[in-house]
Amino acid sequence: MTMPTQFERPEILTEENHPNHTDPAAAVDVVLVYPYFYTHAPQAMLFHPLGIAQLAAVLRSRGLRTQVVDCTFDQTKDVISKTVHARPRIVGIYAMLSMSENAMALAREIRQILPQTLLVSGGPLPTLKPDRFLPDFDGVFCGEAHAAFPDFCRDYVESDGQPKDLFRLGKYPEKYPGIYLKHPHNGAVIRSMPCSSDEKTINDLPMPDRSDYDHLQYQQFWLDREGFSLAGIMMSYGCPFDCEFCSKPVFGNHLRQRGLDQVFEEIKDIKGWGYTGLWIADDCFSLDPAYTRAFCRRMISEKLDMKWFCLSRVDRMTSSDIALWQDAGCRKVFFGLESGSNDVLKLMNKKTTTAEAEKTIHRFAQSDIRTAGFFMVGYPGETYDTIEKTFKWALSLPLDEISFTVPYPLPGTRLYDRVTPVKENPDWRYENENRLVFQSEFDEAYLKKRIDSVYKQFNAVKARMNQS
Ligand code: B12
Numbered sequence: 001m002t003m004p005t006q007f008e009r010p011e012i013l014t015e016e017n018h019p020n021h022t023d024p025a026a027a028v029d030v031v032l033v034y035p036y037f038y039t040h041a042p043q044a045m046l047f048h049p050l051g052i053a054q055l056a057a058v059l060r061s062r063g064l065r066t067q068v069v070d071c072t073f074d075q076t077k078d079v080i081s082k083t084v085h086a087r088p089r090i091v092g093i094y095a096m097l098s099m100s101e102n103a104m105a106l107a108r109e110i111r112q113i114l115p116q117t118l119l120v121s122g123g124p125l126p127t128l129k130p131d132r133f134l135p136d137f138d139g140v141f142c143g144e145a146h147a148a149f150p151d152f153c154r155d156y157v158e159s160d161g162q163p164k165d166l167f168r169l170g171k172y173p174e175k176y177p178g179i180y181l182k183h184p185h186n187g188a189v190i191r192s193m194p195c196s197s198d199e200k201t202i203n204d205l206p207m208p209d210r211s212d213y214d215h216l217q218y219q220q221f222w223l224d225r226e227g228f229s230l231a232g233i234m235m236s237y238g239c240p241f242d243c244e245f246c247s248k249p250v251f252g253n254h255l256r257q258r259g260l261d262q263v264f265e266e267i268k269d270i271k272g273w274g275y276t277g278l279w280i281a282d283d284c285f286s287l288d289p290a291y292t293r294a295f296c297r298r299m300i301s302e303k304l305d306m307k308w309f310c311l312s313r314v315d316r317m318t319s320s321d322i323a324l325w326q327d328a329g330c331r332k333v334f335f336g337l338e339s340g341s342n343d344v345l346k347l348m349n350k351k352t353t354t355a356e357a358e359k360t361i362h363r364f365a366q367s368d369i370r371t372a373g374f375f376m377v378g379y380p381g382e383t384y385d386t387i388e389k390t391f392k393w394a395l396s397l398p399l400d401e402i403s404f405t406v407p408y409p410l411p412g413t414r415l416y417d418r419v420t421p422v423k424e425n426p427d428w429r430y431e432n433e434n435r436l437v438f439q440s441e442f443d444e445a446y447l448k449k450r451i452d453s454v455y456k457q458f459n460a461v462k463a464r465m466n467q468s
Contacts, residue, residue, distance in 0.1 A: 028086040029064040029157045032056055033079065033093045035102035037071050046072060046221045047232040047279055051123060051145075052094055053208035058150045061206045064157060068212035071102070079106065084113050090153055091117055095133065096124040097410065107136040118156065122149060127194070127249040128412040130180040139170075142178040143194025143250055144237075146205055152176045199256045202237065207266050215273045226331075228276040228307050235263050235295065239283035241313075243336075244349045244418075245376070247410035248283065257291050260298055267304060277307040277331070285310035286317060293321065296328035307331045314352050314360040326367050332400075333364065337373040340393025341386040344379055354393065365398035372401035377451070378442040379407050380419050387442070391454045395461070402458055404451045406434045406444070 034049040052068055059066040067086050071079050083091060083106075091110055095103035107119050121133045122141040130140040141149045155169055170181045170190040178194030210231075219229035235258050237251040267278065286292055299306070309332040325333075337357050339345050345352060364371045375394055377387045394402050409416040419438040434451060436444045 028067045028088045030059055030066045030090045030092060030153050031069055031083050031086050031088040032066065033069045033083065033091065033106060035071050035093055035099045035106055038073060046218055048210065048213040048218055049094060050208055050232050050234060053210050054146055055149060056212065057206040057209035058146050059153060060209060062150050062154050064153055070213055073214055073217050080109050083110055088117055089157055090120060092120045092122065094123040095121050095126050100125050104136045124249045134182050139179065139181040142180055144197055145178060148176040148178050152179065196252055196254055202256055203259050203262055207269060210273055219274055230277040230279045230309065231270045231275040232279045232281045233266060233270065234281050236282045241351060242349055245407055245413055245415040247413050249412050255287060260294060264298060264302060267306060271304060271306060280308055280310040284313055286312040289316055289321060293324060296324045299328040314357040317360045319363050322363055322367050326369050330369050332370040332372060334372045334374065338376050339386065340390040344382045344386050347381045348379065361397045361399060370400040373397065373399045375404045376407050377404055378440055378447050391450060395454065395457060406436050406447055409438055
């Protein structure tokens, strides 16, 4: 006997409760949901989601009626009501570690009300753990979904958009790189390898469509915090470094850079929405000094007057580069300094040294660019001595901000494979609360206590410096 499946649902398929069927002219083809709800946590940073903006632009360029639902400033009930009201054929929900529970809970609620709507997920965590999403979703798109997902949506909608068609489309998985579906009858996985787009494909993509976001609220958040407003932009994808703890599920190791013409067109669009600054979200902005210099020179020559923040490595930063970054509008750089012990940096495969970090941070201290250092304490294989060395070292550097976390072994990393998780599915919502989610040789209470006291010491020094 063939069991009814989540795709067929014969028991609930009636004229009355089949939203798309009763009204063939469904209002919207695709609803894209970003399942992050602003919690007002002090460490929260708000950026409108770029992946969703990218997908919305491509879907619309293919003629698909697309609505974006950004949960950031909303309540669950409003999100559900907006989604249901759109009567979509497909709902696509983004997911990453800290948002996966939200994504699944929303999917379950939407499923109840719109049983015939196709539910699809994508983003970093579904890329790594597609199986985890299949109980609540009909399918997952792994990796860079900007080509496969819109193609799939178009084919699905054109084929009348009924769940049974999913399997007709799934017969040709190679047409949709990164697709991951489970066959409803025999449970076999229908999948294809995700592909990594080349620079030409990336440059041919339409500009991310930012028209769906509540820009005033995003801007107010940053104005209150920094005095100017930041919007995210990606100029390059991928990072060739291989840090043991780093997860690069979507864009991988292969560095691809966007053409500066496209980048500047997007910066002007961002400025047009009222932003006065950029959060350059590249995995590492300083990877190719020639590219970053060309970007800075153009920022200066185009007189866009946009301030920007970025992430950088400590190596390959010269004093003249720092001066150029400052002239081009750079106001803050985040560095993954990680540890004050070279042995631990080696263990992490960080490929930098404390001496390089010291040189670069001191150089930045001569400029008007602020620096923030991220550190990790309690790394598997380090010792209480190296932890204390890291605290002492962090306090000795002329940094403007510091942040300590315990390691979070992200799925898909070599660190994840090296540790024993405490639970099979650790609760990742607490990523900023320094909870150890794996069996550690270190005492969590000790780490928390020391982190708090180092923050107090750091803040006291800063307060004294501000007074003098
Ligand atoms: C900017 C950024 C942030 C910003 C906010 C991002 C935002 N609002 O979008 C800030 C700084 C706040 C942030 C915080 C965190 N982040 Co973050 N972040 C990034 C970063 C650097 C860029 C994201 C981005 O814009 N990418 C560009 C777009 C185009 O790519 P994309 O979103 O992946 O979208 C593509 C695909 O995923 C897919 N896709 C996306 N959405 C959908 C939806 C559907 C339906 C489908 C089918 C496909 C699909 O198609 C898109 C186009 O190809 C990524 C790393 C990276 N290089 O992507 C990490 C990353 C996403 N962050 C990560 C993490 C862990 C965090 C934190 C948990 C870190 C922490 N310890 O605090 C927090 C969580 C914050 C929270 N709010 O819950 C991890 C996620 C790992 C995982 N396995 O899930 C990443 C991958 C970084 C890493 N190397 O570890 N982050």
